[in-house]
Every structure is written in C-alpha cells, then in structure tokens.
Amino acid sequence: MRLRARHPQCEHLAQGGRASPGNGRPPSRSPGPAHRLHTLRDRLTVEASAHLAAQLPELLRGAYYDGWTPSSVPIKYDTDGYVNRFVQEARVDAEDVPRMAAAVTTVVRDHVSPGTLESALDQLxxxxxxxxxxPA
Known part of the structure; x- marks a missing residue:
C-alpha cells in the first residue's frame, strides 16, 4: 500500500524522501514519514497515540508503532526539545523541521477522520x- 497525499511535497515525504533543500539538488533519503511521527507519538498519552494510530493507513501504522514503549510516554518537552528529537528521529537539519513537521501534519490530516488530529494536538x-x- 502506498500512502498518497494531495500536496506534492507531502507525496514526496510520504515516500520517505527528505524535503527539497531548495538548492536544485535532489533531496536525500531519510527514514520514512512514520519516523517523523515518532516525535509526536512520544509526546502524546497512550490513549491519544493509539486513537491517532488507529486511523493511519496499515503500513504507516506499523511503522508508527515501531520502537514504541507505552510505559515511557508521554515524554514532556518544549519546542526546542521537539525540534531536537525530530532532527534525531528523521535525520534532518533543524532548519528543515518547521517545513517538514507541517508537511507531515498535512499528510496525517488527509488520512484521518476530521477532528482526530486536532484531538491529539490538544495535548501539546x-x-x-x-x-x-x-502552512506546509
């Protein structure tokens, strides 16, 4: 199953590519979109994380749960902590995080029921x- 997104940048991210650096070079490969979701997943309660994951496409859901330790969440961190974890999980530069995080949010919103993402984000x-x- 291939994750499809309406936004071209989201489509690229859904395929596991890195956001284009804007310098004419092709984007490098990095872990898939689920690894970019791990930072959000680990900040949510077990209940909220499971509710969000239940609506993800099956392949993405499996990757979303990969390496999850429910007994150690939620992990509390501020924006700088979020960016640092995103950089580590997705293996991207910190300056790419705002654009990529927003693009991943757009992909998730396109694949879950209305209000599901917002319910998860209410915890942050x-x-x-x-x-x-x-905006992505």
Whole structure:
C-alpha cells in the first residue's frame, strides 16, 4: 500500500524522501514519514497515540508503532526539545523541521477522520502546535 497525499511535497515525504533543500539538488533519503511521527507519538498519552494510530493507513501504522514503549510516554518537552528529537528521529537539519513537521501534519490530516488530529494536538503545548500547524 502506498500512502498518497494531495500536496506534492507531502507525496514526496510520504515516500520517505527528505524535503527539497531548495538548492536544485535532489533531496536525500531519510527514514520514512512514520519516523517523523515518532516525535509526536512520544509526546502524546497512550490513549491519544493509539486513537491517532488507529486511523493511519496499515503500513504507516506499523511503522508508527515501531520502537514504541507505552510505559515511557508521554515524554514532556518544549519546542526546542521537539525540534531536537525530530532532527534525531528523521535525520534532518533543524532548519528543515518547521517545513517538514507541517508537511507531515498535512499528510496525517488527509488520512484521518476530521477532528482526530486536532484531538491529539490538544495535548501539546501551544508552541509545538504552532510548529505543526503552520502552512506546509
């Protein structure tokens, strides 16, 4: 099963590519979109994370749960902590995180029922929500 997105950048991210650096070079490969979701997953409660994952496409859901330790969540961190974890999980540069996080949010929103993503985001501090909800 291949994850499809309406936004061209999201389609590229859904295929596991890195956001285009904007310098004319092809984007490098990095872990798939589920690894970019691990930072969000680990910040949510077990209940919210499971509710969000239940609506993801099957292949993405399996990757979403990969390496998850429910007994150690939610992990509390601020925006800087979120960006640092995203950089480690997705193996991207910190300056790419706002654009990529917003693109992944768009992909997730396109694949879950209305209100599901918002329910998960309600658990996050406002500054992290702002990072995730900016235009992709």
């Amino acid at each position: 501090p406002n500054d992290i929500c702002a990072l995730l909800l900016q």
